[in-house]
Amino acid sequence: MSRAHSPSHRSYPEPPVVLPLRAPSLEPTPVEGCKVCALAAAWRRAYRTGKGTADGRTDRSAAVDCSLEIRNHPHEPRVTGLPVGTPAVRP
Numbered sequence: 001m002s003r004a005h006s007p008s009h010r011s012y013p014e015p016p017v018v019l020p021l022r023a024p025s026l027e028p029t030p031v032e033g034c035k036v037c038a039l040a041a042a043w044r045r046a047y048r049t050g051k052g053t054a055d056g057r058t059d060r061s062a063a064v065d066c067s068l069e070i071r072n073h074p075h076e077p078r079v080t081g082l083p084v085g086t087p088a089v090r091p
Contacts, residue, residue: 028071040069 030037044066046052047059 028067030070031073031075034073034075036073037070037075040066040073044070 030041042052044063047063047066050056050058053059
């Protein structure tokens, strides 16, 4: 058996890198003074911790839904970084 195929030989120089599921800086921030955002943020926290939910369990899917509500909820000025106008389509 060659060295490249032996069980003790590693084909990578270091252990694999473990990345977080989501960088905290990418999480949408509730708009100050917006009641919908405040409610969604409170539910997001409850779903993540299980504190405040009816059954005391965490629900990551529901927490993501709350983040999407915060991100997609309409505000003035707009929260998204997209331009207000539509892009110019060139032939």
